[in-house]
Amino acid sequence: MISLRLTRWLLGYVRFSVLGGSPERFYTNCAHSGAYLWDMTSGGNAGACVAARRYRFLRRNARRAGCRLRVRERTGLPFSLRRTKSHAGLWAGFAAFLVLSFSLSTHIWCVQVTGNKDVPAGKIESALASAGLVSGTLRSSVNPQEVERRVMLQCPEIRWISINLRGSMAEAAVRETTEKPNISDQKSVCNVIAARTGQILSLEVFAGTPEVKKGDAVVEGQLLVNAVVEDQTGGSTMTHASAEIIAETSREVTVKVPLHKQVDVPTGKTAVRRNLDIFRAHIPLTLQRKPQGSWRCECERTTVSLFGTPLPLGIYMETWKEVRSQEITLTKSEARSLAGQQIKKQSDALLKGLGRVTGQKLTEHWGKDGLTCEAKLTCEENIAKESEIFIK
């Protein structure tokens, strides 16, 4: 039924009234002349529908039946098109739309990076751009294999990349490399020596002969575990000594905190500049010019997505905040707090996650230029350090 209605609409049809005479005779004449009628009504409201191109042939049948025909309604595509015939702009617009759609479909407008975890998408996007895959590139000019090869060379963190072109979208599916674990060389012969001076708290020897025991005080460079292992028969073998030796050590950290410093303080004056990014064109939405002077800028880009697919449409917003350079003076408590933060930061950097600070003794020196804080840290750390023995 839908296909029939669609066919009738595409070909166009006329709904007409039959006035006077004998409508029955008119319908019969029409049938005999080969005209196909439908939706025929009777009585005072007699009428029917006929294909548009057949309507003019019905006049003779109507005359023979003593009827007159009056068009009630013209429906269908031919009549719709006839109405737009005088509007040249409409046709020009339609033609422009077709040309524009075709030309836009030959370009890549969205580049989407998927599958990355540690490698930032921006880095991959810039690598793709330098390889020739960027929003607005002609689709036919992109060679996925070549782009893949060049991106892999530029980003060694990427194990595998696949460029999938889908219409005007390019998807870069990425897999990152897994870092190779450190494999210790167990074939070489080495002793374990003390990396720092301290007192041994615990000792766990995996291989080798221990030369010290729990509670011993050791100095930096002292032999802790010997590579020579003597067996029960009196023979000795050279091994790769290995141990975890936790010792209490002491470290000194000195930090300086100036009491007076220059900081940028926002004045509260802001200026916002917005751009509409559409098909790589930047259309300014505000008349605000780039501010001159001491301003801080924050940028934000919002991309419009449709069902998870980014579109070549977005808003780029710059928020400019005016700042004034101002000298501030820290209070003693603020300076202490800042010094404490810096000491923690430095101690973390020194221990590199291999130990912990168990106690600290602070000495403060207040001067004209600020606070000098000396911290004597008591740490617990692994002081075992492998020292290779080269045998010719």
Next chain:
Amino acid sequence: MRKPVKLSELGALSAKSRIEICGNREAVIEGCCGILEYGDGVVRIRTQERIVRFTGRGLVIRCMTEDALVVTGYILQIEFME
């Protein structure tokens, strides 16, 4: 000896009229020669042998071609008249 049956005497190719009724809502008449009377309650159609009269309520000729037409509506009675 059996008399051979002409192909034109069978089914849709028959010179005689053929009426197909779907419930009492629709009737398809093949081999009709014209409409004699058309109203809301009565549709009278001339076929090659006789006149067929449909009586009912809201009768409408849905479509019509050279030798067939479709009558829809609430058909109460079908009469064959000479």
